[in-house]
Amino acid sequence: MDDAEQSRFARASWVNVLGNAAKIVVEGAVGLAFGSVALLADAAHSIADLVASIVVLIWGQARFKDPDATHPHGHSRIEPLTALFVGVAIALLGINLLYESVQGLLADEFAQFSYLLLGALAFAIADMYAVYWYTKRVNEDLGSTALSALATDCLNDIYTSLAVVAGVLGVLLGYPLLDPLAGALVSVLVVYQGVSIGRENVSYLVGAAPSDEQRAAVRETIQSHPDVQGVHDLVVFYDGTVLEVEAHAEVDGGLPLREAHDVESELVDMLRAEEDVGDAHVHLDPSGVGEWKDAEENN
Incomplete structure (x- = not known):
């Protein structure tokens, strides 16, 4: 791997860090202001994404190191280990979000509708699509499983945000229970995503056979x-x-x-x-x- 490839990897990692940070700030602030469980769940999902992006930024670049006395076969296993961490973090957060969503279903108070909720979600979807597109483009030549995991996460973020849109529209139409229900759906998708990423990278780490x-x-x-x-x-x-x-x-x-x-x-x-x-x-x-x-x- 040359310095140019390492630089592109680092830029893609930074784009994921900054993109997730922006999504957390916007959705978190608006969700807190209007009591939207679904919006807060979507923002909390991005906290795990932010942590995962930081881990990829720090650990993921080890794949570019040459073999040395302590790692005679190189550092290629660092990358799936990084991606495995991403998957575990996402799955654990999803379980926590599911708990919070169930609590929201049992609560007596529901979200208040505001068009700012839809505005925050529109920003989140556009933000994640831009990060997804850039990460996929950079990774076409690099073939990094860590960047691939982040790109998949960005795409799933778009789907979960669309589910939250349905919950917020439910509040607008007089069905406030749709907000925590959307949060629960987001949580299940998050858990599934984390488990999928983890299973794929465990096979890399244990020396599994190919197809x-x-x-x-x-x-x-x-x-x-x-x-x-x-x-x-x-x-x-x-x-x-x-x-x-x-x-x-x-x-x-x-x-x-x-x-x-x-x-x-x-x-x-x-x-x-x-x-x-x-x-x-x-x-x-x-x-x-x-x-x-x-x-x-x-x-």
């Missing part, structure tokens, strides 16, 4: 080399957000050492060029020996 299609593509790449006669003991797993490949390729046992070395280097380069593959380790074996651990995988 069958990705594994098949790796095998096909190895077998496409003209000197490879078979593949066995193929292992493909996530190391952070990228794939690690370990494989034994079968070649003619009579190949001179220098030619065998060239074949191995070519295979590693071919695999590293594959989408989502970060590193590859290839061991060459003479074909026809038939003593492999995974003999059924040959050819």
Whole structure:
């Protein structure tokens, strides 16, 4: 990763921090002024988003560090760890918002309607769409799971704000219970979003296997080399957000050492060029020996 990419990552993170801060101030102030549970829930959701954005800003840039003595394979797992923190924070806040919404349903006092409520929501939707658009645009080349989590959160913020609009319109039309009901809906969506982000990034952290299609593509790449006669003991797993490949390729046992070395280097380069593959380790074996651990995988 070069300095330009790190700078773009930092700018996108800052845009998320400032965008969420602005949403919190506007929705929080108006929600408090008119007692809207739904608007306060939407603003509180953005507090978790703000914390998540700050965490991505601080921790997320570790992905750009080169391997060192303490992290010989690089720092790629820091990013899914950051995104996992985002997901957990969002889910916990959603549970709290659901509790507050239920309390609002049981309360005797409801929100007072004001067009400022709709104005604050219009600002929130426009604000989050701008942040979403910018984050997605920056992340097209970076492929950051942390920025992807923030962009998804921005998009979900728009949906939750639309739900709050329905609650505020309910207050206008004489159905004040719609305000805490909208808050409850927002809360459920927030919890679902947090759990989804968490599950995805746990798979990166525990070294989960990729899809069958990705594994098949790796095998096909190895077998496409003209000197490879078979593949066995193929292992493909996530190391952070990228794939690690370990494989034994079968070649003619009579190949001179220098030619065998060239074949191995070519295979590693071919695999590293594959989408989502970060590193590859290839061991060459003479074909026809038939003593492999995974003999059924040959050819």
